[in-house]
Each structure stands twice: as C-alpha cells, then as structure tokens.
Amino acid sequence: MAASPAYALIATDLDGTLLRADDTLSDRSLTALARVAARGARHLVVTGRPAPRVRPLLDDLGSTGLAVCGQGAQVYDAGAGRLLWSVTLDRELAETALGKIEAEVGQVYAAVDQDGVDGLTLIEPGYLMPHPTLPAVRVGRRDDLWCEPISKVLLRHPYLSDDELAVTARSVVGSLATVTMSGPGTVELQPCGITKATGLALAAEHLGLGPEMTIAFGDMPNDIPMFDWAAHGVAMANAHPELRAVADEVTLSNEDDGIAVVLERLFPEA
Numbered sequence: 117m118a119a120s121p122a123y124a125l126i127a128t129d130l131d132g133t134l135l136r137a138d139d140t141l142s143d144r145s146l147t148a149l150a151r152v153a154a155r156g157a158r159h160l161v162v163t164g165r166p167a168p169r170v171r172p173l174l175d176d177l178g179s180t181g182l183a184v185c186g187q188g189a190q191v192y193d194a195g196a197g198r199l200l201w202s203v204t205l206d207r208e209l210a211e212t213a214l215g216k217i218e219a220e221v222g223q224v225y226a227a228v229d230q231d232g233v234d235g236l237t238l239i240e241p242g243y244l245m246p247h248p249t250l251p252a253v254r255v256g257r258r259d260d261l262w263c264e265p266i267s268k269v270l271l272r273h274p275y276l277s278d279d280e281l282a283v284t285a286r287s288v289v290g291s292l293a294t295v296t297m298s299g300p301g302t303v304e305l306q307p308c309g310i311t312k313a314t315g316l317a318l319a320a321e322h323l324g325l326g327p328e329m330t331i332a333f334g335d336m337p338n339d340i341p342m343f344d345w346a347a348h349g350v351a352m353a354n355a356h357p358e359l360r361a362v363a364d365e366v367t368l369s370n371e372d373d374g375i376a377v378v379l380e381r382l383f384p385e386a
C-alpha cells in the first residue's frame with residue numbers, strides 16, 4: 117500500500133518524545149509505527165544519544181534502517197551495524213570551550229561520548245548522568261575524558277539552570293562548538309555547525325527523501341533545527357517553551373502517546 121501522500125519520512129526524537137520516562141515504548145506507539153511501515157513510510161530515530169546507546173532500542177524495534185545519533189554527528193546503519201557517517205569534536209577545541217565556560221560560570225562537571233559504534237560514555241568526578249539507565253564509565257580526572265576521539269561533551273552546573281548554562285555557553289564558545297540543550301540536565305557541545313538537521317538531511321538524502329516529505333517530533337530546543345528543516349514539526353505537550361513556540365502543532369505528552377495520536381490521524385486504518 118502506498119505511503120500517506122503527506123509524509124513519507126517520520127523523524128522522532130527519543131527521550132521525552134517517543135520514549136516514556138522509563139525508557140520504554142508503549143504498545144500503542146509500536147502499533148502506530150508498524151502501521152506507518154505498512155503504508156510504506158520510513159521511521160527515522162533522530163536523537164542526541166550516541167549510536168552505542170541507541171542500538172538496544174533499535175533492536176527492540178526490529179529496525180534494520182538508519183538512525184541519526186549524537187545530535188546529528190552520526191548516521192548509523194542498524195542493519196549493517198556500522199556508522200555511515202560521523203564527525204568528531206576536536207578535543208583541543210573542546211577543552212578550550214570548557215575553559216571559556218568555566219571562566220564565566222565557575223566549575224562545571226563534564227562527560228563525553230566517544231565516537232564509534234562501541235564508544236563509551238565517560239564521566240568525570242562530580243558528573244551525574246541525567247539518564248541513570250544509560251551506562252557510563254567514571255574516570256579519575258578530566259584529562260582522562262580526552263583519551264579517544266569524541267562526538268560531543270555533556271555539561272552540568274552545580275546550580276545554574278540548563279537554560280542559563282546554555283545561554284552563557286553560547287555567548288563565549290563562538291565557533292569552537294555548537295551548544296545544544298537536549299533534556300533536563302543536558303547541555304552539550306558538539307562539532308561546530310552540526311545539528312540534528314544536518315544528520316537528518318544526510319539520512320534523508322540516503323533514503324531518497326526530502327524535507328517536504330518529512331514530519332518531525334521533538335520536545336527540546338535541540339529539535340529546533342530539525343523542525344526548521346522538516347515540512348511539519350510536532351512538539352510534545354511536555355516540550356520546552358522554545359520548541360513549542362516554533363512548532364506547527366502540539367500533541368499530547370510522551371507519556372500519553374502523543375506521537376501515536378498524530379500518526380493514527382495521518383495514517384488511518386484502511
């Protein structure tokens with residue numbers, strides 16, 4: 117059966133969007149995604165999580181297609197188990213950016229996602245993982261974070277809000293890196309110019325699809341570039357105000373199957 121005439125590519129964020137708070141997908145969401153696939157449309161995960169932290173979920177979905185990971189720094193082929201494309205954050209630039217941020221706001225706590233399909237998440241002393249279910253390796257000192265190529269740096273501040281930290285970071289980092297805010301307790305530095313939109317555009321081109329065929333779902337400011345690229349952007353009810361302000365539509369929360377509600381409308385039962 118042909119895909120919906122409106123959208124052939126369904127791009128979804130994970131945390132706070134497709135996934136519930138316990139990192140699971142509801143039966144209703146799984147059914148809606150299966151209906152989309154049966155109609156010939158493609159589902160593309162577009163997430164800040166690095167490829168190694170996405171692989172188990174893709175396995176659960178039975179996905180053998182592409183996924184955009186690491187805030188757009190990686191395009192992962194689940195079927196082949198390899199990265200089709202990746203870009204790393206220069207570690208010297210990352211250290212310089214951290215120094216500039218700390219000169220403004222005092223000490224921050226940092227973590228890094230290593231590049232590659234088997235890359236680790238390393239966390240320095242004092243850093244608390246915003247997603248305790250995701251595996252991480254604690255190192256003894258900050259210098260240990262830079263032992264292997266990285267896709268991004270994650271930052272937390274003892275008392276500044278994520279919004280405050282992100283604003284200050286953007287004001288001092290300049291072209292050293294792209295600053296994003298992707299969830300509670302998650303301000304990140306990634307390669308300059310890399311966003312979810314750049315990764316999504318590459319993956320879509322690989323699939324022979326374009327922005328006019330794409331609907332995107334998200335919940336945080338890091339999804340804004342993806343909304344700008346796609347024909348239609350849907351924010352979750354639990355979304356950050358910055359994303360809601362640019363969304364074409366607001367659906368129910370991730371806990372209330374907001375994605376499924378929209379997909380059921382766009383892809384009704386035959």
